[in-house]
Amino acid sequence: MSVEGAALGAFAYLIQPLFDDLFSAGSMSGVGWVALAISGVFVLRAVAGFGQRLIVVAVGLKVTTGLQSRLVGHLLSLDLGYFRDTPPGALIERVRGDTLALQGLASNVVMSLGRDTITFVSLLTVMFVNDWRWTLLALIGLPLLVLPVVALQRYIRTTTTASREAAARLSGQLDEMFHGIQSIKLNRLERHETDRFGAEVGHFLKQAIRAQRGMAANPAMIDIIAAAGFVAVLYYGGAQIIAGEKTVGQFMSFFTALALIFDPLRRLSNIAGQLQAGLASLERLYEVLEARPTILPPANPRPVVPGEIRFEDVEFGYEGTPVLRGLSFTAEAERTTAIVGPSGAGKTTVFGLLTRLVDPAGGRITLAGTEIGALDLDGLRDAIAVVGQETALFDTTIAGNIRLGRLDATPEEVRAAAEAASVLEFADALPLGLDTPVGPRGSALSGGQRQRVAIARAMLKAAPILLLDEPTSALDARSEQLVQEALKRLSAGRTTLVIAHRLSTIRDADRILVLDKGRVIEQGSHAELMAANGAYARLEALQSAGVLPPL
Template sequence: MPRDEINWTPDGTSAGQPRQVRRILKLFRPYRGRLAVVGLLVGAASLVSVATPFLLKATLDTAIPQGRTGLLSLLALGMILSAVLTSVFGVLQTLISTTVGQRVMHDLRTAVYGRLQRMSLAFFTRTRTGEVQSRIANDIGGMQATVTSTATSLVSNLTSVVATIVAMIALDYRLTVVSLVLLPVFVWISRRVGNERKKITTQRQKQMAAMAATVTESLSVSGILLGRTMGRADSLTASFADESEQLVDLEVRSNMAGRWRMAVITIVMAAMPAVIYWTAGMALQMGGPQISLGTIVAFVSLQQGLFRPAVSLLATGVQIQTSLALFQRIFEYLDLPIDITERDEPVHLDHVKGEVRFEKVEFRYDDKGGPVLDGIDITVPAGGSLAVVGPTGAGKSTLGYLVPRLYDVTGGRVTLDGVDVRDLDFDTLARAVGVVSQETYLFHATVADNLRFAKPDATDEELHAAARAAQIHDHIAALPDGYDTVVGERGHRFSGGEKQRLAIARTILRDPPVLILDEATSALDTRTEQAVQDAIDALSANRTTVTIAHRLSTIEGADQIVVLDSGQVAERGTHQELLRLDGRYAALVRRDARLDPAADPQWETPPRPVRRRGDRNRRHMTPPTN
């Protein structure tokens, strides 16, 4: 389905029910041709089924009493043919309607997933993963009956009801009035039941989302490790049991809502044949116009035919009202405003040199909070290196995330080769900027598949070359299945340093001209850090590098070091210049020296030569003044 068929102009999610119904109907617009065929099949099936009582009337009033065997044979054949055609039409309409319904569900799932892929990082930092999964799985899954069969059932039953009522009137209008006198009451009852179930369904889906979030968090590898080591397995089970108990109550309430009222409707409609027999008999006793036996039997047959679609129609109305709660939750995600958008006519760069500039950059997460970054002016020439240090909460990672547009500035601008990154197309930005973060994410797939996520068409030779550059090839080759080894959920089969080197190999494979290193070695021990840092050196060669540093020993050779404090540039210069300044940076270096694990002999490693990027690709760099 085209994107504009799903993503309507959002104006909030508090719109009235009529607008919501129009949005639902719009989902079926691309399949109106198939739905028209379904409508024809439904109409044909309804007409054929309504013809059977008239054939029965002719059989009882004419063919049998008059002994007309030829007519009787034709009428009997007509009844059989009617049953065959009704069944064939029913199978065909079920096939087409189910196909259309599944396509609509596919469109919804894809639309929601695509919408979420376009959301900024801020959305996912404030939303539980289980909640997102529940919207796609439980909410859309809960709508399956509605979109696959309800629409067809509604049209089919409505057509059957209308055709049956017309036929009943043609047989005897007085009996028709008696049969339909309570219909408005039944409709009112079904609407009340539908509204009641809609409210319960909203609560039920929220509870299911909460359970999904609990399962996602507590049954992941990290969640199991935390629960076991903290001795909280029993309490987590008890907490899950409480949530499940609440869901049980909501499920029971949802299924029992209005059940007695609907049962009364069923009883009344089932008793209507007796009322018809009684009415016909009383009319005969009171000297009124006689009603033939064939008419009475045909009418009761029509009434019984009316009973099934009428009850189904009322139940469908209840189901639709219930499903509106699910649709509303899906529309809430489709209406989410997208913070990071591409220009209507974005700039595409075929070749990126890699100059990065922060020009009077300001950033805040929302209007209520204070600035995370305030007045940042930094220039990193193509091929140059910048290291950003500072205390926790100074805005270091946020500054790095502005380059690949994981966030957008709220003031000033970030440029790549002189072009505002907000003006670049997403393809250029994705090719130009690579990110290696402290928390390496690996899919539950093979090593080769994880590496090829950066370059799907990469050859085996390219994989091996990238792994060698990241100093992880020998370890992969020593595994029983080599590059076909499944890494496990989030890569828990590998150590922290191994995962980090896999991430570096993945980035090498993509070969971006600009590299963001977000505390890529801060969680590693000194020995592992040495190996990872060597891989990072290989990755950083001849690339513009922005390093968010926790351990200062890794950034001594940077062309420029910037110290952030409370979102502002407190100091800048080279390692030696900042040491001579004896300010915040020098204090951080002294802190690192006190915490250096190399003080313990078992952690001693050979002294690592200081590598300055200028030794390979020295470029003059003049820091702008604030």
């Protein structure tokens, strides 16, 4: 850094003997020596600059990628609610865009601060040694810049923050768009979405240009001061040369240093602006790092013992809208309890509470007599296997997706789970079998195939508690029958809660809970509920007659 910075000072310094001693004396060998010295200075500068850039960029990249990993680790520890409130695109922009902005800034500032300060000082020394009056005259305007530069900082901070927010909205829109590509195509919304994106890009562009305008104003002001300095020295120094008080070599050496000093000065004046821009990104990263999960393991966690699940007067709501209103029920250990009820009754919410993705606002949820909030959180989630309505598959192979149920499972265990969930039925017909990639979010599989992979994953997990949310809704009649049999085998000896819209799939359940508006309005076995001739019996009659679609 210092070599690179000092090189320009040495270069400017060598100009004077070149003009005054060598040119006037006509010494060609002397010129050759100075040329050699100048070449040496530049080669040294090139080597030092290359090494410095490499080191600074490598360190910057290391810090940024480390920060990205830390951010992701932290994000994954946050509550589900955080992800509901912050769109995925905005989070991606923070993990990628904001850290990269910070990296650019760090590299620029470190390079500029080191190299440009040394260049500035060495050139200033050459100028002072040459003529301190000329130096003062050339740089007298600089203090005038202090106030405008300070005023600019606020502007840069606000505009950069707005531009980073606009970038996050852009990423959010792209994420939604590519996720919803099928709906876009089927509803012929390509044009509409392109226009919507265009409007957002336009907004981003406006903000980004405003931010750049602030950043570009600093060097522009330096240029104006530079011009004034040049003119003043030209007049004052020119007169001295004409009067014979100064030599052309002194003037050329000074002028070279003066011409070279404004470049590092421009970059140094930019640092404050860049810092403001970086702080805007840093602020957004801190917002993420400062977010704390509210669903935490207890200080002295109790070990998880499988057993009966009880909900006692459980209250829960989203942003003030109640979903569960005093929900009470018991799911007996090693038995199957079915939950039925109209859409929005709060059935899936029961699973969220049981797995502690959300915590209740009131009441108690116990497992084998212990409140689940007092249990070891990892142990609780290990004890539960969930097959949800939407299957989250990752862009790996079928086997890789099944193995997510238990990462240390052997290939034989994975294959056995695949067989039990009727995955082999379709996987064996594929050239790569279980090693077939499933595509992004499992897009290369059908809905029913994805569901079977999810069931295989739950089978591999072999947890004592099983939560099934409409596990066979995407299956055709034949696969459904196969999977139902597999689920029956799986749920034997496990505490199972199953949500179903088609009452025909849960007739064998040990107990059926009928949920409505966040409360249990009826419960019993299929036979008992039919005999009671209440809400369940009415729905059963309508569904079996085909009058009513499944609940």
